[in-house]
Amino acid sequence: MDPNDCYRAVSARDARFDGVFYTAVRTTGIYCRPSCPAMTPRQANVTFYPSAAAAERSGYRACRRCRPDSTPGSPEWNARADVVARAVRLIGDGVVEREGVSGLAGRLGYSERQVNRLVTTELGAGPQAIARSNRARTARILLETTTMRAADVAFAAGYGSVRQFNDSIRESFDLTPRELRARSSRAAHPGAGRLRLELALRPPFHADALLDWLAPRAIEGVEAIDGRTYARVLNLPHGVGAVELTLGDDSVSAELELTDLRDLAPAVQRCRRLLDLDADPVAIDEALAVDPLLADLVREAPGMRLPGQVDGFEMVMRAIVGQQVSVAGARTILGRVARSRGTEVDLELARRHGLTHAFATAESVAEAAPEEFAMPRGRATAIISVAHAVASGELDLHPGADREAARASLLAIRGIGPWTADYVRMRALGDPDVLLETDLVLRRVLAREGLDRTRTERWRPWRSYASLHLWRVA
Template sequence: MHTDFERCVRAVQAKDTRFDGVFFTAVKTTRIYCRPGCPVVPPKPRNMEFYASAAACQQAGFRACKRCRPDTSPGSPEWNRRADLTARAMRLIGDGVVDRDGVPGLARLLGYSERQIERQLLAELGAGPLALARAQRAQTARLLVETTGMPMADIAFAAGFSSVRAFNDTVREVYALTPSELRTRAPHGRTSTPGALTLRLPFRTPLNPDNLFGHLAATGVPGVEEWRDGAYRRTLRLPYGHGIVSLTPGPDHIGCRLVLTDQRDLTVAISRCRRMLDLDADPVAVDDRLRTDPLLAPLVDKAPGRRVPRTVDEAEFAVRAVLGQQVSTAAARTHAARLVLAHGDPVEDPEGGLTHLFPSPDALASLDPESLALPRSRRTTLLTLVRQLADGELTLGPESDWDEARARLAELPGFGPWTVEAIAMRALGDPDAFLPTDLGMRRAAQQLGLPHTPVALTARAAAWRPWRAYATQYLWATDDHPINFLPA
């Protein structure tokens, strides 16, 4: 997109917020970079340059606009609809891998050399992994400066900087303000609860919260997830500690309240929550494609902007997918709750009823199969899965190649197409995952006059690609099931 000069100019002149985060506009005369939807008078086209990332703008010597705050744009939808090297690297950088393990750690997870990764990111984004991680650290630092009363030295290390000096220099370079000036200018009051942060998660409109939050609430595991006072709440297992997040749907943002045991987990927690709620999607592109099918078009027009409810923990979802095989939603929650009580790590939640983290694969790998109230074949399926996850033989994370992960899952005993595609859709995040054998899908297809046998429905769905996971949400929404409605 950023290489199509005329198209970018038209988007900036129209102040089209759909492209916020897709590309960034740098103004050569002011040395400022903005989001396309910046409310100020657009610059003359001859003064514009376009970049694919905020990091590339910063490397070129531009500072972030104080009016539109381009660092708070939604993420590019590119990284959620692709599984190539660049997209996987961007997902890992967003998950804080470079801050924790450096570029060598990023290279190990991706299976490429550091030089290959550097070359690929520079070619596509105009910035290497260190610059991209630095831009992310600057954004995290700004959030902590503006929303907490933490001392600046603590913020520097919580945001991932190696020194207070690097923190101060980066903030001044990116925002043309010192950290103290940022705090003084902050428009919102700071939280007084220790470890708590309140922030807004932006998204591209429209966003229909019904199936998104309805699905998460209706399938929530007691003790790990709950719906309370209009918010979806859950516990988070994070690299440095754990957290509790409360997410509240709003018309133009998701309200997010995070309580973390270690502030260094802020970037990762935000990234995982955005991923769970599919907030970096481009709903206009998705819905425009699905509207080309005359039988889907009325569903899209009735409630546009449906998202795919995903997960904050890929391994957790894979375990829950196995527990949910051929049973009701209520039965799946019961099975999961038993595992949580027996093997989950306890947490304290003074603000609600959350009690545990979902057990890790390591904790489940040694469980006694006789303790599972499951058919023998499903016990074998579950134990094989958790042991492979614990041993590292199977990886389900931001670094995963979607096709390779599907193939590895299909080799496991008890993993049929439904389970594999459910994991691909909600854990791996493949926007084209599809479940033609799902009973709810087939019932909805028949009601709409679509082909309802798996083979025929798959053939019809070829026209919906690469957004078949979103078509699945629209079809599921025709059913009168709690997953499709916000809890009262």
């Protein structure tokens, strides 16, 4: 980070950089987001940090006005595919909380020492410190939006003891848990196991394009869309949950119902990935608009997001089932799979939208026989093979998976071709730079416009977003 560039962004209160870096003011001991309206520090008095954890590690506390701990995540970590980016995505999904740094290192295929060194070099804090910062943010949400006892909040947020919880909250926010709760309003608290929160994003945000994509593909009993509200059931590390997401023009409101509140952080991160809320739409649109073919499309639909997923295996199922059948036909088949192999749920938030099941897990589908699926036997066999690979750990589709390795593993399975592997890489693994060259619709558009590989290479590293614009116009 160049300090002069950072200071210019702070002077302009440029919200595009919220979550990209953090500004710590030495004279106050506070760190803020770049767009903080209360901050006009002299450049000599500020230090810039690449993560909230790094600022906290240096003794700074979060600003109470701009709430830097509630910013969108840096778009860099979704765009990159190196080990540090993979580590950040896995930490956000709660891997360190569940498996420790050793588990994180094992998933990445590196030694614990090497992972600590690489992450600390780029983010100014190691995996444990970043997880601790995330834990404090989760605890704050629970304190402010629920009436849970402080001891229960500590457990749900992932703390090993109440004392550790108290110390962490005081260090991060310069308030005790009791004081933090007293400053908040919980009048709209929706009930036990239920939370309401706002999901931060960078505008512009093309909510209608996301809903237009999700609506026709919604699996009956698992997902539902009503106007600008999308609801679904989630498979989570400690149980199941339901979420209701209301998409505005510049914000997303979420209501969650969880069977285990330890799943709050993973649930929020999966919703963010589903809606691509950590993207930098201004940078993407500016890069694509250089091409005359895409310029008009970008102007018509600024802030396009790459629809992601809440479960990698579910996305593979969608990709395989959707081959050579209509979107409606694939939706019908997937609904049957959810009812026969999924988990039945009884959650108030799910009932509100007529949702009855969490989608089938890889372990459940691996036990099925090909005859159970209403599709050609070869395709059913491919689904079961993928399920076995995911259940055994041979195929990694978690947020921090190695994208190249996952694609190679998919292609090694009989019945999985390049289109499926690339589609999974695009949507399940969030790769922003995939152009589905074998996709029939895209091939027709590119042929009609007379575009060759040389032209489409100029769309890097945002070819996935270019594909969305071309699909939309087609």
